[in-house]
Amino acid sequence: MDQQRIDRLRAVYRDGLLNDTLPFWLPGSVDREHGGFILARDRDGTVIDTDKGIWQQGRFTWLLGELVNNVERREEWLEAAIHGAKFLDAHGFDPVDGRMWFHVTRDGRPIRKRRYAFSESFAAIAYGELAQATGEDHYAEKARQTFRRFIDHNLHPSGVEPKFTDVRPTHGIGFPMIAIVTAQQLRDSINLAEAAEWIDRSIDMICQDHLKPEIQCVMETVGPKGEIIDHFDGRTLNPGHAIEGAWFIINEGKLRGDSQLIKTGCTMLDWMWHRGWDSEYGGLFYFTDVYGHPVQEYWHDMKFWWPHNEAIIATLLAYQVTSDSKYADWHRQVHDWSYAHFPDGEHGEWFGYLHRDGRVSTPLKGNLWKGPFHLPRMQLTCWQILEEMSDDYG
Amino acid sequence: MDQQRIDRLRAVYRDGLLNDTLPFWLPGSVDREHGGFILARDRDGTVIDTDKGIWQQGRFTWLLGELVNNVERREEWLEAAIHGAKFLDAHGFDPVDGRMWFHVTRDGRPIRKRRYAFSESFAAIAYGELAQATGEDHYAEKARQTFRRFIDHNLHPSGVEPKFTDVRPTHGIGFPMIAIVTAQQLRDSINLAEAAEWIDRSIDMICQDHLKPEIQCVMETVGPKGEIIDHFDGRTLNPGHAIEGAWFIINEGKLRGDSQLIKTGCTMLDWMWHRGWDSEYGGLFYFTDVYGHPVQEYWHDMKFWWPHNEAIIATLLAYQVTSDSKYADWHRQVHDWSYAHFPDGEHGEWFGYLHRDGRVSTPLKGNLWKGPFHLPRMQLTCWQILEEMSDDYG
Numbered sequence: 001m002d003q004q005r006i007d008r009l010r011a012v013y014r015d016g017l018l019n020d021t022l023p024f025w026l027p028g029s030v031d032r033e034h035g036g037f038i039l040a041r042d043r044d045g046t047v048i049d050t051d052k053g054i055w056q057q058g059r060f061t062w063l064l065g066e067l068v069n070n071v072e073r074r075e076e077w078l079e080a081a082i083h084g085a086k087f088l089d090a091h092g093f094d095p096v097d098g099r100m101w102f103h104v105t106r107d108g109r110p111i112r113k114r115r116y117a118f119s120e121s122f123a124a125i126a127y128g129e130l131a132q133a134t135g136e137d138h139y140a141e142k143a144r145q146t147f148r149r150f151i152d153h154n155l156h157p158s159g160v161e162p163k164f165t166d167v168r169p170t171h172g173i174g175f176p177m178i179a180i181v182t183a184q185q186l187r188d189s190i191n192l193a194e195a196a197e198w199i200d201r202s203i204d205m206i207c208q209d210h211l212k213p214e215i216q217c218v219m220e221t222v223g224p225k226g227e228i229i230d231h232f233d234g235r236t237l238n239p240g241h242a243i244e245g246a247w248f249i250i251n252e253g254k255l256r257g258d259s260q261l262i263k264t265g266c267t268m269l270d271w272m273w274h275r276g277w278d279s280e281y282g283g284l285f286y287f288t289d290v291y292g293h294p295v296q297e298y299w300h301d302m303k304f305w306w307p308h309n310e311a312i313i314a315t316l317l318a319y320q321v322t323s324d325s326k327y328a329d330w331h332r333q334v335h336d337w338s339y340a341h342f343p344d345g346e347h348g349e350w351f352g353y354l355h356r357d358g359r360v361s362t363p364l365k366g367n368l369w370k371g372p373f374h375l376p377r378m379q380l381t382c383w384q385i386l387e388e389m390s391d392d393y394g
Numbered sequence: 395m396d397q398q399r400i401d402r403l404r405a406v407y408r409d410g411l412l413n414d415t416l417p418f419w420l421p422g423s424v425d426r427e428h429g430g431f432i433l434a435r436d437r438d439g440t441v442i443d444t445d446k447g448i449w450q451q452g453r454f455t456w457l458l459g460e461l462v463n464n465v466e467r468r469e470e471w472l473e474a475a476i477h478g479a480k481f482l483d484a485h486g487f488d489p490v491d492g493r494m495w496f497h498v499t500r501d502g503r504p505i506r507k508r509r510y511a512f513s514e515s516f517a518a519i520a521y522g523e524l525a526q527a528t529g530e531d532h533y534a535e536k537a538r539q540t541f542r543r544f545i546d547h548n549l550h551p552s553g554v555e556p557k558f559t560d561v562r563p564t565h566g567i568g569f570p571m572i573a574i575v576t577a578q579q580l581r582d583s584i585n586l587a588e589a590a591e592w593i594d595r596s597i598d599m600i601c602q603d604h605l606k607p608e609i610q611c612v613m614e615t616v617g618p619k620g621e622i623i624d625h626f627d628g629r630t631l632n633p634g635h636a637i638e639g640a641w642f643i644i645n646e647g648k649l650r651g652d653s654q655l656i657k658t659g660c661t662m663l664d665w666m667w668h669r670g671w672d673s674e675y676g677g678l679f680y681f682t683d684v685y686g687h688p689v690q691e692y693w694h695d696m697k698f699w700w701p702h703n704e705a706i707i708a709t710l711l712a713y714q715v716t717s718d719s720k721y722a723d724w725h726r727q728v729h730d731w732s733y734a735h736f737p738d739g740e741h742g743e744w745f746g747y748l749h750r751d752g753r754v755s756t757p758l759k760g761n762l763w764k765g766p767f768h769l770p771r772m773q774l775t776c777w778q779i780l781e782e783m784s785d786d787y788g
Contacts, residue, residue: 040626048687049625109561161555167503231443232434232761293442294758298747299693301755353692355749361695364688367626 001319001328003390009335010386017379024349024365025060025372030080034107036087039371043363044347050106054092056371058122061085062185063376065129069189070380078133085130085139088123097159098149103368115160118174120150121182128189140190147186151179151198170229172221173210176202177245184252203249207264216271217290218242232296235289239276240307243269243284247314254321262321269314273330276307281357282337284311302361303354305370308338309378316385350375395713395722397784403729404780411773418743418759419454419766424474428501430481433765437757438741444500448486450765452516455479456579457770459523463583464774472527479524479533482517491553492543497762509554512568514544515576522583534584541580545573545592564623566615567604570596571639578646597643601658610665611684612636626690631682633670634701637663641708648715656715663708667724670701675751676731678705696755697748699764702732703772710779744769 028045029037039056040049061084064077091108092100100119103112124146131139154175164170179202187195209226210219220238223229246268253261276284284307287300311334319327341358342350344365352370353361364370422439423431433450434443455478458471485502486494494513497506518540525533548569558564573596581589603620604613614632617623640662647655670678678701681694705728713721735752736744738759746764747755758764 042688051625105561110559111561112558164506165504167499167505231445294436294756296756296758296761298696298698298755302692304692361692362688362690364690367690 001389006386006390010383010390012339013379013383013386017376017383020343020348021372021376021379024347026076026080029060029372030083031106035090036084036108037371038106039366040368041364041366043344043351043365045365048364049367051111051368052087052091052104052106052108053368053371054088054101054104054119055122056366056368056373057084057087057092058119058126059373060371061088061126062122062129063372063380065126065133065189066380068133069129070384073133081126081130081133085126088126089142092119092123099153099159100146100149115157115163116175117150117153118178120146120153121178124150125182125185125189128186128192132189143186143190144192147182147192150182154179168229168231169224170221170234171209171224173206173218173241173245176205176210177241177248180245180248180252184248184255199252203252203261203264206245206249211264211268215290217275218245218268218272219290228290230291235291235293236295236297237272237275237288237290238286238307239272239288240284240286240304240310242272243276243307243314244310246272247310247317250314250317250321254317265314266318266322266324266327269318269327273311273315276311277333278303278356282333283341283354283356283358284308284334285356301356303341303356303358305338305342305350305352306374308334308342309374312338313378313381313385316382320385320389395783400780400784404777404784406733407773407777407780411770411777414737414742415766415770415773418741420470420474423454423766424477425500429484430478430502431765432500433760434762435758435760437738437745437759439759442758443761445505445762446481446485446498446500446502447762447765448482448495448498448513449516450760450762450767451478451481451486452513452520453767454765455482455520456516456523457766457774459520459527459583460774462527463523464778467527475520475524475527479520482520483536486513486517493547493553494540494543509551509557510569511544511547512572514540514547515572518544519576519579519583522580522586526583537580537584538586541576541586544576548573562623562625563618564615564628565603565618567600567612567635567639570599570604571635571642574639574642574646578642578649593646597646597655597658600639600643605658605662609684611669612639612662612666613684622684624685629684629687630689630691631666631669631684632680632701633666633682634678634680634698634704636666637670637678637701637708638704640666641704641711644708644711644715648711659708660712660716660718660721663712663721667705667709670705671727672697672750676727677735677748677750677752678702678728679750695750697735697750697752699736699744699746700768702728702736703768706732707772707775707779710776714779714783 029039031038036052036057037060038047038050042048061081064081068077091104101110102114102119104110124143127139127143131143179198183195183198186192209222212219221234246265250262250265253265275288278285283303286302286304287295287297289295315327315331315334319331341354344351349365351360351363355361423433425432430446430451431454432441432444436442455475458475462471485498494517495504496508496513498504518537521533521537525537573592577589577592580586603616606613615628640659644656644659647659669682672679677697680696680698681689681691683689709721709725709728713725735748738745743759745754745757749755
């Protein structure tokens with residue numbers, strides 16, 4: 001990757017973030033009447049649902065704080081981040097058990113709580129950025145508390161009726177993955193004391209249970225001792241998710257100067273790139289089967305925005321830390337396919353849900369799962385990586 | 395529809411049932427080792443998951459009994475039906491609360507129970523057919539008990555943690571629809587005393603809450619008084635499901651000679667045909683939005699086998715009872731599109747999950763949701779309707 005390409009890509013990500021993605025959401029999505037953000041948007045930004053997903057409220061608050069702390073101290077971003085945190089404070093938590101909701105009405109009345117605790121992980125990193133941005137200690141305290149709740153609930157779920165009996169216990173890669181990136185964020189924002197411990201434990205959990213060198217695969221769901229479960233759910237792989245986990249680990253290796261961690265993350269990327277890349281139409285399949293059987297999820301071959309965001313980061317980061325030209329090639333492949341199909345040239349931002357061949361399935365820009373997170377995080381992270389690469393050249 | 399077309403279609407459905415669909419499942423799927431049926435099959439019949447879905451165990455048992463009672467008394471069918479009922483007896487019910495499981499292992503250990511009670515409705519009709527086929531009263535008693543549990547749990551769910559808070563209560567069309575067809579089946583097989591009462595109550599519930607003449611629509615999910623809920627879930631329509639409900643009601647009108655019921659069912663069919671038919675590629679969309687907004691479910695435009703089975707029945711039945719040539723045209727349209735895309739000419743049976751343009755998404759023939767039910771029920775029902783139409787000519 002020469003300096004010219006670095007410069008060009010850096011402009012694509014930076015300008016995309018500042019001039020395309022952020023203006024789609026700001027200031028229009030700030031709800032001045034009821035607090036928080038209205039993020040369920042049609043293609044052109046029209047509101048299609050006033051309900052609020054707590055994941056997205058926390059994630060957008062995090063993004064705004066991250067921008068304040070790492071790009072520039074714009075008052076508009078800081079004010080909106082504080083606005084988001086206020087909504088989480090007022091409406092994010094169930095006073096009965098202290099757990100966070102998943103889905104609330106526009107005015108914050110609860111609709112749904114889920115069995116797991118990812119609302120907590122996103123709120124924790126949001127509070128962490130606000131602690132860093134404002135220096136106010138109550139945010140840091142909330143960040144620590146909410147991180148602790150995320151961990152505790154995942155390790156010892158209580159007050160939750162389990163979805164399955166204990167006949168075939170399983171665990172997914174989601175918890176250790178999100179524990180890594182949440183602890184990384186909180187180490188950065190509030191210097192969380194137990195960050196390293198949780199990062200190490202989570203990477204160990206992934207390596208011991210989810211990585212299968214004998215078949216070159218990252219398993220999404222395994223038995224208690226990492227057993228491959230030869231049924232529909234156990235065989236289902238989520239290559240983009242594993243690639244997201246890969247860059248969390250590569251990033252940790254880069255920060256620590258730990259070549260073993262870098263190798264682990266790159267191996268995960270290698271395996272799941274080969275299993276996920278669609279050699280016929282391009283792009284990453286959403287699900288594949290570990291043994292090539294039919295996947296039960298009938299939309300398995302669709303192309304979602306976020307696995308492509310994660311793969312763009314992972315390949316660029318892998319190239320930065322290894323200088324292996326294979327990763328520059330893969331980065332070009334996934335970047336080019338993504339930019340050919342996902343961006344909405346007319347109204348900005350990215351479409352989220354494409355058919356296998358790249359045609360848009362549903363044009364919505366936001367819902368309970370899609371909001372200002374994966375795309376702007378990718379744009380910011382890649383911009384930062386390319387800055388570093390440019391400095392290395394200079 | 396002239397006699398020649400009636401004869402030709404009758405052969406398509408009858409021969410398809412007897413010579414294509416049934417041989418795919420019988421005798422191969424009978425599990426002589428652990429009981430019940432192994433129905434999760436790849437395209438060519440290879441087992442891809444040994445787990446057993448209780449819905450499909452009950453449905454296949456019902457189908458076999460229905461064939462014995464309505465087609466011919468084949469020992470193979472009767473023996474397999476009794477075999478299926480034994481598995482339901484031994485492994486279908488949770489002894490702790492008497493509710494039925496949703497998903498069990500090959501040897502019947504429970505994996506998952508669901509919040510709702512459709513396993514019970516399918517088991518009830520299976521037991522009903524066996525009561526009729528064998529004359530053994532214990533089957534009739536089980537059919538009545540299991541029907542009662544289906545009704546009770548849906549009206550007064552207990553021991554179940556609700557998925558949503560009570561901030562925005564909703565109810566779906568699924569319960570009254572399935573109550574109609576389950577009561578119809580049990581009236582036929584065991585002369586269930588309360589059948590008419592439940593059919594009347596359920597049709598009233600659909601008419602009062604789900605039918606919206608002002609916008610010509612059957613709503614899938616509504617508020618407590620039938621309010622349209624202007625959020626993603628409330629706006630989502632399932633045209634094939636509503637068309638299935640339509641033929642249950644047309645059928646009731648036909649049996650009772652009640653022209654008002656026939657009119658209600660045909661109106662439901664008319665509205666949802668217009669909302670569901672894909673005028674560009676043909677076939678029925680899985681989901682649409684009542685106001686034409688983007689649907690949150692990104693696979694909304696896929697073509698599933700079962701809505702097409704239900705629409706083939708509904709249009710043929712509507713034609714039989716009204717002689718309106720519009721319904722013969724629609725029947726030809728949905729029959730032709732379905733038979734051009736769903737049947738697997740090489741290994742028999744139908745594919746279940748097609749992309750919008752008719753390409754196969756996943757080639758599997760059976761899983762927890764797909765098994766020997768919608769397709770053979772369509773083939774049997776249409777064969778019977780065409781027999782009656784032929785008699786009318788004669």
